[in-house]
Amino acid sequence: MSQVSETVVEREIDTSHMQVSQTEVAIDIVGMHKWFGDFHVLRDINLRVMKGERIVIAGPSGSGKSTLIRCVNRLEEHQQGDVIVNDVELTSDLKRIDEVRRDVGMVFQHFNLFPHLSILQNLTLAPIWVRGIPKAEAEATAMHYLERVKIPEQAHKFPGQLSGGQQQRVAIARSLCMQPKIMLFDEPTSALDPEMVKEVLEVMISLAEEGMTMICVTHEMGFARQVANRVIFMDQGQIIEENEPEAFFSNPQHERTKLFLSQILH
Amino acid sequence: MAFVREDLYPAQPAPTQFTGPLAWMRRNLFATPTDAVLTIIGILFLIWIIPPLFGFIAPTFLGGNAVPAGGTVEQCRAEGAGACWAFIAARLNFFIYGFYPVEEYWRPNIVFGLGALLIIPLLWPRAPFKRTNAALFFIVYPVVCYYLLNGGVFGLRSVPTEQWGGLLVTLVLSLVGIICSIPIGILLALGRQSKLPIIKTLCVMFIELWRAVPLITVLFMASIMLPLFMPQGMSVDKLLRALVGVTLFASAYLAEVVRGGLQALPRGQYEAASSLGLSYWKSMGLVILPQALKHVIPGIVNTFIALFKDTSLVSIVGIFDLLNTVQASSSDVNWGSPTQAVSGYIFAAFVFWIFCFAMSRYSIFMERRLDTGHKG
Secondary structure, three states, X not given: OOOOEOOOOOOOOOOOOOOOOOOOEEEEEEEEEEEEOOEEEEEXXXXXXXXXXXXXXXXXXXXXXXXXXXXXXXOOOOOEEEEEEOOEEOOOOHHHHHHHHHHEEEEXXXXXXXXXXXXXXXXXXXXXXXXXXXXXXXXHHHHHHHHHOOOHHHOOXXXXXXXXXXXXXXXXXXXXXXXXXXXEEEOOOOOOOHHHHHHHXXXXXXXXXXXXXXXXXXXXXXXXXXXXXXXXEEEOOEEEEEEOHHHHXXXXXXXXXXXXXXXXXX | OOOOOOOOOOXXXXXXXXXXXXXXXXXXXXXXXXXXXXXXXXXXXXXXXXHHHHHHHOEHHHOXXXXXXXXXXXXXXXXXXXXXXXXXXXXXXHHHHEOOOHHHXXXXXXXXXXXXXXXXXXXXXOOOOHHHHHHHHHHHHHHHHHHHHHOOOOOOOOOOHHHEOHHHHHHHHHHHHHHHHHHHHHHHHHHHOOOOHHHHHHHHHHHHHHHHOOHHHHHHHHHHHHHHHOOOOOOOOHHHHHHHHHHHHHHHHHHHHHHHHHHHOOHHHHHHHHHOOOOHXXXXXXXXXXXXXXXXXXXXHHHHHHHHHHHHHHHHHOOOEHHHHHHHHOOOHHHOOOOXXXXXXXXXXXXXXXXXXXXXXXXXXXXXXXXOOOOO
């Protein structure tokens, strides 16, 4: 479990905007199953995420964490059950898929910036071509988010010229430029050097402070403690345990969870 | 015992035995006894081959034996005469225009001039008005060329394609082939990756069929078999048939080159584009293809160079391209001399080389220019 670390961002979390809605559902997953060929990767997943909730999904590799969040924006197709995102049910209807994707941002482990475009072009591509926003306006928004992730001076460079941490911050800004209602993080810090993990986590925390609905697949247990409302533990394609972070870490119920935590927390 | 460096060691020039021309020679030419022997053999070979070659090609005023432009056939027939450039100069118009009527030469000339005028700023990255330029070149220019060359409208005398020839035909064939095969090749490559089984199967069949057949067969089919199957009285121009054959042939090859580029892209690029909500065509056009095509520029240009040279195969079906005009002239008795045919072929080879070399250099230039430094 060498990839698990506990980088702690030492600051007080401003919770004033972090309200979880009691009535508005952001994501509703009901009885979902998924197979890769004959392999049953996700089994009977039931998960309701309220607007403003911050969820961390943990679990050993191969447990289906990434596949689960990739089903939320239909990068993976589920075969049984319902996935409803922002009141839109995901089916094979391409229009619905695009509608969901417009409002759901995703950050990948390997950043996946577009290497042939400058940072600014990376940020403005989708707003211009998907939302139809005029170029000048899109660029102004892009600069605003670049400032938020603290790298406005890199706007005219290419992704290959940036460090891993900077690239990941650009990737987050790129998603934010679409003004998403939900953000999905797929192991955003796993490919980064320890020194750079912190700068990415800072950005994620500040996003949480603004009340963004987030699902993070991450091994950053410090982050989970600091900002998550709920920690979900998965193993072998199933949700095994689900709890508030304090209870999850101090008093795990399931044997598998105990084993996992004993291996990663010293 | 702790050690702390207090000042940085200054940079120093490399020792002289590792720099300079002598060091270069020692490293590259005489590094080992085998290298030294090979170097000496190479130099002897050059001494053996270069002077006679130079003597054959260089005209008299440069110290060679070749007959320069303006010379007579008697000079070419003389003992020990080199290449007969006088023959090339005398038949140059035929090599460029074929059987195009002499008094109408201004029409192909305008086509050549206009083409150069449009294509140079198009290929030069810093030139302004790219969009207008591209529209003019890809849409207006072909139409103008067609009416100008073919005639029959606006009081222009009609010149059927049978009379076109020489470099004109070679350029028309290769330029149309190159420009039309790009979009067809890209669509075939995308189709081959499609999840829709019918589209995928059709594209695979098309590509495999055209790649499995020699170009000569395609041209023969187009010029001899096709008319047999067509209804009575209906005929399609011979040049047009060759043009379609060459284009489809090249696009099948191009499709495979582009597919290589598409497959080389990490899946993350497709996923990032989709997750931003870009539709299939937008993510292809804005994210995937710009990268994929950039990666396969060498392969694409390779296909174009092959296409350019393959246009010479149309001589088999009786179209007078550059090579065919040269070949036809080499039996011209007025210029009959021992070196007549060789001179013609050297000339043709040189013209082909100029165009292919230019394409090759331009592709290297574009590769460097489009390189944004690092892979994603």
